[in-house]
Amino acid sequence: MWHAAGCVFLKTFSPRFRSIMPKFILALDQGTTSSRALIFDRAGAICGQGQQEFEQIFPAPGHVEHDPEAIWNSQLACARAALSAGNAGPAEIAAIGVTNQRETTILWERDSGRPVANAIVWQSRLTTAICDRLKAAGLEETFRHKTGLFLDPYFSGTKIKHLLDTIPALRGRAERGEILFGTVDSFLIWRLTGGQVHATDPGNASRTLLFNIHTRQWDDELLGLLGVPRAMLPEVCPSSGVLGATDPALFGTEIPIAGVAGDQQAATFGQACFEPGAAKNTYGTGCFLLMNTGPTPVASQHGLLTTIGWDVGGEVVYCLEGAVFIAGAVVQWLRDGLGIISAASEVESLARQEADAGGVYFVPAFVGLGAPYWDPLARGAIFGLTRGTTRAHLARAAIQSMAFQTRDVLEAMQRDAAMPLKQLKVDGGAAGNDLLMQFQADLLGVKVRRPAVAETTALGAAYLAGLAVGFWSDISEIADQWALDREFCPAVDARTTDTLYTHWLKAVERTRGWTDA
Numbered sequence: 146m147w148h149a150a151g152c153v154f155l156k157t158f159s160p161r162f163r164s165i166m167p168k169f170i171l172a173l174d175q176g177t178t179s180s181r182a183l184i185f186d187r188a189g190a191i192c193g194q195g196q197q198e199f200e201q202i203f204p205a206p207g208h209v210e211h212d213p214e215a216i217w218n219s220q221l222a223c224a225r226a227a228l229s230a231g232n233a234g235p236a237e238i239a240a241i242g243v244t245n246q247r248e249t250t251i252l253w254e255r256d257s258g259r260p261v262a263n264a265i266v267w268q269s270r271l272t273t274a275i276c277d278r279l280k281a282a283g284l285e286e287t288f289r290h291k292t293g294l295f296l297d298p299y300f301s302g303t304k305i306k307h308l309l310d311t312i313p314a315l316r317g318r319a320e321r322g323e324i325l326f327g328t329v330d331s332f333l334i335w336r337l338t339g340g341q342v343h344a345t346d347p348g349n350a351s352r353t354l355l356f357n358i359h360t361r362q363w364d365d366e367l368l369g370l371l372g373v374p375r376a377m378l379p380e381v382c383p384s385s386g387v388l389g390a391t392d393p394a395l396f397g398t399e400i401p402i403a404g405v406a407g408d409q410q411a412a413t414f415g416q417a418c419f420e421p422g423a424a425k426n427t428y429g430t431g432c433f434l435l436m437n438t439g440p441t442p443v444a445s446q447h448g449l450l451t452t453i454g455w456d457v458g459g460e461v462v463y464c465l466e467g468a469v470f471i472a473g474a475v476v477q478w479l480r481d482g483l484g485i486i487s488a489a490s491e492v493e494s495l496a497r498q499e500a501d502a503g504g505v506y507f508v509p510a511f512v513g514l515g516a517p518y519w520d521p522l523a524r525g526a527i528f529g530l531t532r533g534t535t536r537a538h539l540a541r542a543a544i545q546s547m548a549f550q551t552r553d554v555l556e557a558m559q560r561d562a563a564m565p566l567k568q569l570k571v572d573g574g575a576a577g578n579d580l581l582m583q584f585q586a587d588l589l590g591v592k593v594r595r596p597a598v599a600e601t602t603a604l605g606a607a608y609l610a611g612l613a614v615g616f617w618s619d620i621s622e623i624a625d626q627w628a629l630d631r632e633f634c635p636a637v638d639a640r641t642t643d644t645l646y647t648h649w650l651k652a653v654e655r656t657r658g659w660t661d662a
Contacts, residue, residue: 193231242404242606293451302354404609415605448517467554
């Protein structure tokens with residue numbers, strides 16, 4: 146073993162030391178509504194996978210929680226299912242890559258590994274009051290300058306503070322080093338290694354309000370302002386590099402863990418957005434547009450986040466990001482809340498029953514608005530309803546809301562980066578909706594390109610892990626593997642789409658500041 150930047154790297158996990166030549170990379174993709182695991186071969190093709198949904202907990206309006214044990218159990222079950230589906234023995238796995246829902250906050254006991262509370266999910270508005278107090282104290286610019294983030298309940302730091310402030314005796318235990326903090330990647334790595342490794346990568350760390358993206362270190366001033374003991378924090382390791390191995394009891398042998406990235410950074414890497422100006426949009430539970438801005442952070446003046454993308458081979462890449470809180474989740478709401486569809490896959494065929502949205506605009510601000518508005522007090526609304534409004538109009542308006550929110554973000558991004566977008570790569574579950582993709586191309590006026598391998602989040606984690614162990618040689622080999630499934634070209638004149646967008650902005654404005662707290 147040897148150490149670098151506080152992280153443990155195990156040289157013995159080079160493939161040449163293994164008796165069976167590894168054929169695959171296992172990617173663990175822990176998402177907001179489900180856990181997934183996928184096995185990839187050297188061509189980047191999927192050879193086996195497993196998926197399992199888990200319970201969403203809503204203690205109060207705007208509050209969202211997960212059971213950490215449900216996260217762990219579902220993720221482990223998916224990993225085993227993927228191995229089985231791919232007919233892959235553990236010894237054939239060169240490495241594991243981990244990608245995760247970001248900002249979701251878990252605290253657990255160092256000795257037992259037991260969580261001390263439910264995870265507070267990134268969507269939760271629970272800490273709005275804490276953020277408001279910090280803003281009132283004039284501290285937003287301090288956090289903004291050091292972290293590239295806004296003071297918003299979205300991020301992990303205020304969630305940690307809430308738990309330490311509200312669970313009796315927890316702060317004292319945390320100060321004594323008995324309680325650990327992690328985003329979901331850290332929690333999974335801790336469990337996978339049998340409590341031997343407490344680590345994260347710079348991309349996940351940069352989403353906590355505690356990490357200085359310029360020095361790339363946990364920041365003492367920010368820790369003090371939020372009252373977070375340093376002893377709780379994971380080591381920050383490169384996104385690509387062997388940092389430990391799985392407990393042999395889990396899979397029957399040790400498997401190196403060699404890649405870590407938050408879901409949006411992983412998707413950007415998996416989409417081969419390696420050059421400054423390259424951008425992708427992920428249509429998942431939320432909607433996340435990231436643009437590679439190169440080795441230097443670009444400060445946003447238009448409501449976007451400056452974040453670390455990844456650290457590979459000591460080279461750190463920064464991104465501009467626009468985070469939309471509710472995208473694909475609006476389809477889940479049509480299914481579970483309104484009951485107008487029985488499965489998410491039905492939404493496109495229902496929407497196609499009408500030629501347009503019939504003047505209906507759906508602003509899905511169920512947990513507030515993210516970029517570029519950052520309004521935790523906004524709430525969802527549907528405008529333009531008439532006696533002639535049908536289920537299909539609502540479905541079409543829901544689909545279009547994802548594209549409208551993407552344009553909100555992209556317009557801000559192009560002003561910040563001063564880089565006109567030539568094309569947009571897309572991924573995530575809703576990217577399979579052709580109606581949405583065509584409307585997105587029309588609304589943006591650029592080509593929208595969907596890759597042949599849609600699972601770019603898991604693929605990005607696999608690439609990061611594979612680079613670390615020599616499964617792939619370099620990023621140029623990875624870039625060559627990107628292949629097009631379908632390209633959507635603008636087919637509607639800009640005057641028409643600009644009119645639609647103007648009405649969208651009017652609808653958004655009427656949802657803002659809706660609640661008092």
